[in-house]
Amino acid sequence: MTERRCPVVVLISGNGSNLQAIMDTSADSAYEVVGVLSNRPDAYGLQRAADAGVPSAIVSHRDHPDRESFEQALMEAIDTWQPRLLVLAGFMRILTASFVTRYQGRILNIHPSLLPAYRGTNTHQRVLDAGETEHGVSVHFVTEELDGGPVICQAAVPVEARDDKDSLARKVAAREHKIYPEAVDWFAQGRLVMRDNAAFLDGERLPEQGVRIPPGPAG
Ligand code: GAR
Numbered sequence: 001m002t003e004r005r006c007p008v009v010v011l012i013s014g015n016g017s018n019l020q021a022i023m024d025t026s027a028d029s030a031y032e033v034v035g036v037l038s039n040r041p042d043a044y045g046l047q048r049a050a051d052a053g054v055p056s057a058i059v060s061h062r063d064h065p066d067r068e069s070f071e072q073a074l075m076e077a078i079d080t081w082q083p084r085l086l087v088l089a090g091f092m093r094i095l096t097a098s099f100v101t102r103y104q105g106r107i108l109n110i111h112p113s114l115l116p117a118y119r120g121t122n123t124h125q126r127v128l129d130a131g132e133t134e135h136g137v138s139v140h141f142v143t144e145e146l147d148g149g150p151v152i153c154q155a156a157v158p159v160e161a162r163d164d165k166d167s168l169a170r171k172v173a174a175r176e177h178k179i180y181p182e183a184v185d186w187f188a189q190g191r192l193v194m195r196d197n198a199a200f201l202d203g204e205r206l207p208e209q210g211v212r213i214p215p216g217p218a219g
Contacts, residue, residue, distance in 0.1 A: 005026075005029070005031050005032040006030055006031040006084050006085060006187070007031075007032055007034040007083045007085075008022070008031045008032065008033050008034065008085045008087055009033075009034060009035045009036070009037060009078050009085075009086050009087070010022060010035075010036050010045075010087045010088075011036075011037045011038075011039075011074075011089065012036060012038050012045040012090055012091055013038060013039055013040050013043055013090055013092040014040065014043050014044065014090050014092070015043075015044050015090065016043060016044055016045020016048045016049075016089065016090065017090075017173060017176075017177065018089035018090060018110060018176055018180050019036060019089045019090075020045075020048050020177075021177035021181050022087065022180060022184055023048070023054060029184070029185040030188035030189045031085070031184055031185060031187075031188035033052075033054050034054070034055070034082075035054065035055050035056065035077075035078075035080075036049040036054055036055070036057075037056065037057050037058075037074065037078065038056065038057075038058050038059075039058070039059060039060055039070075039074075039091070039093055040058075040060065041058050041060060045090075046058070055081075057077045059074050059077050061093060067094075067096055068096070070093075071098070071099045074099070075099065083106075085106050085107075085108065085184065085187055085188070086103050086106060086107045087107075087108050087184055088107065088108065088109040088110070088142065090110075094146060095142065100144050101144075104194075105141065105194040107142035108140070108141060108152070108183060108184065109141075110137060110138070110139050110180050111137065111138050111139075111140065111147050112124065112169070112172050112176070113127070113135065113136065113138065114134070114135065114137075114154055114156060114209065115138040115147060115148075115151050115209070116208070119147035120146075120147065124166075124172070125165045127159060127168065128159070128163065128165060128168065133159050134156050134158060135156070135168055136154055136155050136156035136157055136172065137157075137172050137175050137176045137179065138151050138152075138154045138209075138210065139151070139152045139153050139183040140152055140199075141194040141199055149194075149197075150194060150197060150198050150199040150206070150210075151206070151208065151209055151210035152183050152186075152192060152201070152206065152210045152211065153182070153210045153212070153213050154179075154210055154211070154213070155175035155176075155178070155179050155212070155213045157171040157172055157175060175213075175215070178213070182213070186201060
């Protein structure tokens with residue numbers, strides 16, 4: 001590819017397995033991870049970034065008296081890398097309207113449920129408690145509404161009698177690692193945009209639950 005690939009900054013708070021999948025896929029994609037930001041100094045994803053030779057920075061919410069000053073520091077760190085896209089990958093801080101407005105239409109998030117069901121935290125246990133037979137993951141644009149922005153794509157997993165929250169988390173994670181790099185690549189190729197609070201792929205307005213991505217040959 002001769003033109004510059006779409007510069008992406010990934011925000012993490014922990015393990016960073018989605019970050020890993022996104023970095024692993026970048027060589028064959030239209031995007032490039034130019035920076036990784038963590039709000040937690042002990043996030044394992046920072047090690048993953050270092051191993052991949054990707055620069056990283058820590059902006060700890062603990063070093064800031066309020067959300068506004070935390071986000072100001074976050075924006076300054078992000079803007080040194082001049083990304084076209086921000087990718088939230090297990091980033092566990094709620095972002096304010098002014099942050100979201102600054103990067104309007106250029107922030108993606110992955111959430112472990114079939115949105116709009118099960119917004120918020122602890123989704124695997126809540127799905128089990130409710131006796132659901134299907135669970136899954138959604139990639140969506142970030143708006144001011146928590147876990148409420150337009151959905152881009154989803155992948156489902158069956159909930160089986162033997163599942164507990166850890167087995168469900170593993171199943172969901174396996175699907176996350178397939179669909180998130182794909183959605184990032186769609187954006188990087190200019191195929192995916194947010195307009196009028198809806199997601200459009202190849203010019204088509206996506207339905208409320210986005211594109212349903214079936215399991216690949218390996219599950
Ligand atoms: C992922 O399962 C992601 O869906 C979830 O955190 C995990 C991060 O894993 N995100 C949320 O719950 C956001 N509300 P990772 O650090 O290994 O990528």
